[in-house]
Amino acid sequence: MAFNFNWSPLTADAEFYKMAQQMLTTALNKSPKPPIIVDDILVNELNLGSVPPELEILEIGDLAEDRFRGIFKMCYSGDAFLTLKTRVQANPLNTYLFSKPSFTSPQPLAASSGLTIPLQITLSEIKMSAFIILVFSRQKGLTLVFRNDPLESLKVSSTFDSIPFVRDYLQNEIEKQLRTLMMDELPAIIHRLSLRLWCPEYRAKEDAELAQAERLEKEEVAVDPLASPPQDAVDARGNVLNANEISTLSLDGGGSEIHSLFSQKNLVRLAALTDSHRTLSLFTPSIRDAVFRAWASPSERNETAGTSTPATPSLLRSMSSPANSSTTYTFSRGSDDGHGHMPSRASLVSLQSATTGLSLGAGRHSRSHMRKKKNRVVNLRRSKTTDDITSESGSEDASVAGSEPIISTRVPEEPEDNIITPPRSPSGRVRFRTSSIDLGDSPNKYRLSTPSRSALSSKAVPEQVILDSTSTPTMEKDEPIIYSRARRPSLKKAQSPPEKAPAIHLIPAPILSSEPLSGSGGIVEQAWVLKMAGEIARRAHDEKASREGFWSGSSTDGREDTPPPAYQAKDL
Amino acid sequence: MLEFMDYVQHSFYKASHWNTENSYSQLTATARELLEFDTPRGLRLNLSSLSSPNFATSYALGSVGLVDGALSYLYTSLPLFPVSQSGDIDLHDVIRGYRQIQELRKQEESWMWEEWQGGKRIDKRNTLFYGRLYLPQSTLEALYLRRLSPTQQLKLSAVSDSRLKNGGTILALHQYDTGKYSTETLYSTDGGLVGVRGLYNFGPDPRKGITEPPRTEDRFYGRFSAGAEMYYGALNKSGGVSFGGRFATLPAHKGVPLTATLTLNPLMGNFSTTYAVKAGKNLALCSKFDFNVYSYESDLMLGCELWRMKAKAKKIQERSMAAKLEWRLDEVEKNPSPEPEEVTGVLKARVDQNWRIGLLWEGRIKELLFTLASSIDMNRPDQPFRAVGLEVQYSS
Structure with missing residues (x-):
């Protein structure tokens, strides 16, 4: 497989330069200017230079003729330059x-009289190094997001180079402006450009009526919150967000479905809620018919504050059964694959009739669960480890008994669910956890216990528990376990376990088997899975510590030959 | 129009014999009042009271889109007795227009302030405190004014605002005025700005007493003043310099009163000249021309001020009954004392070379002082009115 990036045609196209200059000009004048700049900033000259940026492909999430998504590492230290004109x-x-x-102004008489000087600034020797998430589809154009601040250094030469004070000031101001340009404006510009290039309808519309096109543009850009993934999808250590999640959300068929299902207002509100949780902000947006519960125990706070990021949660809203018209929201940030997984979730949700819940799972090791039978509970807490599950089973099983038949009958009906299936379940290990729960005695008990807390978790349980004994032989042994761990989000109970699962980075889960299982045999396997998951998690944690950073996860040896999830999903 | 608190503050200066005019920062005061008056926006209400000779309060309510307000309090150790009822205030005191500079006074000697009782000095320095809280922005302004001696004054002003860097700024200003010359030194915590200003008045020295009577037969009888200012920001390593001169006629001048100033900023190459005449009793005209020798940018501004007096009902002269009985005419009153004219309003207008027009109408209706302002931009014919404002003041 080879990619061919053409740099020189881009640099030779006069029309492209003209257009890019225009767009840069509008972008530069959009944000409020510092008082020293008294006129509009005009882009006078733009040259991309002859040295192309170095691209390193870190990950390719999806590849087809009309769509592509991947992550690049870009380093650039070329001879591009940009000349701006303004008056200062x-x-x-x-x-x-x-x-x-004005009250404390010294009120100089004439010493403050202005002198505006035309200024020409040349930005050159631009050095950039960035991780780029690139998503392309013929329908939606090109979306490019920087995951970190791309600008490393640049040289600002201007008319005032001889005056150190002014020079430093300009250097600082320009770097600041350029950073916002890169992070905020450039993705929008590129998106617009790509739409113009690849979407004939778009271009036609734009040509036909400018106003109309502008409005459309806004709709495209603004209304679809997932089309351009947020830059905060990664935390300071760059390790939290699974990159494929973004792209999945942006382009997959399932993803787009989700967009339409979810109103942007709610998304914004929930994002504000999580933000307010993470910061000192006192503002908590009100969400109707929902009860927001903050940290239940202080121990959880540390864990969450450290690692959770405002990642774009994959969001699901589905109507539950017609009998009760309440809505259930499932946020699972750790969704492995956009294709099969979300619909399956939705169907699970609809299964519940009595209770409605809004559960927000926090990622790979997150799980959505309710502690009380409240009408709707937004739980923003971080997921706990798998160990918790076992501890809970004893207390609450009685209350849940009624829902068991529903679950068991329902499970086979979900053929699309990408259920994680460990290849084999060694029966000898079943008892490893007998101290906390007796799996052998009451296999059903375990399953029933979780449902009792909330409707959501109850359906989540079967999803998790189902194990496929007929798993594909090609699977490596540790892979399924990792995936099962990734899927863990939907299943869980918080008990502040002594040992917490370290944050591990998960790559998309290939769909191993869609074949449903009947319940009883799976319990044993699940116990084994739980055990193995703990070990794997520990191992992954060690690996991560040695490798450090998000990118490590995707380049692990053991996983490299895993086919992209999209393809596997199709095969199934 | 001066706000009530500024009015009280000016009466403090007056009562403590401080000449605010004799300062380099006031060199172009006339042009500033005639050309750079600010036009209020939106609706603004002021309710003020001088509840005692030492204490004044003022409440302001404004509405520009959203409602905001301000509370202000003023305390002075020097009892003040200005006319505080808004129905009685002389509009000349609150509406600033053409500033007629006055003859320099001889400053009081410091021993004149001394008060002795039982072998101890009991005199205190006059002090003024002033505070204003803006809501809902939570901005606090504070002013401390102290007359150190007949020739010196200390002014500390501070603003506290969370949006400012370091939470606020303090400006300390020390003024020294001998009449013949005056100097000011200032320090601002914002950027560590240090400044010096000085003004020198040519002509007779008021400290030595006026020996010769004014030679009013000259074509112009006036005074020439020159000054300079210098600033240096210690933190941002920046500075500024300007020089200026002013010629203004004195009240004894028989012709048309005029004021002409020239300021220049040698660092920035900026010239600014203003010329103002009081063309009639109720009319003043002013022009200002700026030119920058480096950038060749220029600016021209014209302004005028028109005072409208209340039309006096003409007295119908009838022979008195006594005169009729005695078959004679009434005696012609010699030197009839002129009745004080009452001002009904002042119109100020300015226009600059970009056809931006500012209009201001200030006056009194019943007990209320009002200011009606508008700024018009003729370059935008679709919506020429850029801003309209109305300010109403009541004080007691």
Whole structure:
């Protein structure tokens, strides 16, 4: 497989330069300018240079003729340059007084009189190094997001190079502006450009009526929150968000379905809620008919504060059964694969008739669960480890008994569910956890215990528990376990376990088997899975510590030959 | 129009014999009042009271889109007795227009302030405290004013606002005025700005007493003043310099009163000249021309001020009954004392070379002082009115 990136045609196209200049000009003048700049910023010259950026492919999530998504590492230190023209206020006293309160102003008589000077700034020797998430589809154009601040350094040369104060000021201001440009404006510009290039309808529309096209553009960009993934999808250590999640959400068929299902307002509100949780902000948006519960125990706080990121949760809203018209939301950030998984979730949700829940699982090791039988509970807490599950089973099994038949009958009906199936379940290990739960005595008990907490978790349980004894032989042994761990989000109970699962990075789960299983045999296997998951988690944690960073996860030896989930999903 | 608190503050200066005019920062005061008056926006209500000679309060309520307000309090150790009822205030005191500079006074000697009782000095320095809280922005302004001696004054002003860097700024200003010359030194915590200003008045020295009477037969009888200012920001290593001169006629001048100033900023190459005349009793005209020798940018501004007096009902002269009985005419009153004219309103207008027009109408209706303002941009014919504002003041 080879990729061919053409750099020179891009640099030779005069029309492209013209258009790019225009777009840059509007982008630069959009944000409020510092007082020293008294005129519009005009892009005078733009040259991409002859040295192309170095691209390193880190991961390719999806590849087809009309779509592509992947992650690149880009390093650039070429000879591109950009010349800007504007007018600046040369009197430092004038800008000094600009934002000061008049009450304490020294009120100079004429010392603050202005002198505006035309200024030409040349940005050159631009050095960039960035991780880029690139998503392309013929329908939706090209989406490009920087995962970190791409700008490493640049040289600003201007008319004022001889005056150190002004030079430093300009350097700082320009770097600041350029950073916002890269992070916020550039993705939008590229998206727009790509739409113009690849979507004939778009271009036609734009040509036909500019106003109409603008509006459309806005719709495309603004209304679809998942089309351009947020830059905060990764945390400071760059390790939290699974990159494929973003792309999955952006382009998959299932993803787009989800967009339409979910109103942006709610998304924004929930994002604000999580943000308010993570910061000191006192503002908590009100969500109707929902009870928001903060941290239940102080121990959880540390864990969550450290690792959770405002990743785009994969969001699901599905109507539950017609009998009760309440809505159930499932947020699972750790969704492995956009194709089969979400619909299956939705169907699970609809299964519940009595209770409705809003559960927000926090990622790979997150699980959605309710502690009380409240009408709707938004639980933003981080998931706990798998160990918790066992501890809970004893207390609550009685209450749940009624729901058991529903679950068991329902399970076979979900053929699309990408259920994680460990290849074999050694029966000898069944008892390893007997101290906390007796699996052998009451296999059903375990399954029933979780449902009792909330409707959601009850359906989640079967999903997790089902084990496929007829798993594909090609599977490596540890793979399924990892996936099972990834899927864990939907199943869980928080008990503040002594040992917490370390955050591991999960790559998309290939769909191993869609074949449903009947319940009783799976319990044993699940116990084994739980055990193995713990070990794997520990191992993964060690690996991560040695490798450090998000990218390590995708380049592990053992996983490299795993086919992209999309393809596997199709095969099935 | 001056706000009530500024009005009280000016009466403090007046009562403590401080000449605010004699400062370099006031060199172009006339042009500033005639050309750079600010036009209020939206609706604004002021309710003020001088509840005692030492204490004043003022409440302001404004509405520009959203409602905001301000509470202000003022305390002075020097009892003040200005006319505080808004129905009685002389509009000349609150509406600033053409500033007629006055003859320099001889400053009081410091021993004149001394008060002795039982062998101890009991005199205190006059002090003024002023605070204003803006809501809902939670901005606090504070002013501390102290007359250190007949020739010195200390002014500390501070603003506390969470949006400012470091939470606020303090400006300390020390003023020294001998009449013949005055200097000011200032320090601002914002950027560590240090500044010096000075003004020198040519002509007779008021400290030595006026020996010769004014030679009013000259074509112009006036005073020439020159000054300079210098600033240096210690933290941001920036500074500024300007020089200026002013010629203004004195009240004894027989012709048309005029004021002409020239300021220049040698660092930035900026010239600014203003010329103002009081063309009639109720009319003043002003022009300002700026030019920058480096960038060749220029700016021209014209303004005028028109005072409208209340039309006096003409007295019908009838022979008195006594005169009729005595078959004679009434005696012609010699030197009839002129009745004080009452101002009904002042119109200020300015226009600059970009056809931006500012209009201001200030006056009194019943007991209320009002300011009606509008700024018009003729370059935008679709919506020329950029801003309209109305300000109403009541004080007691």
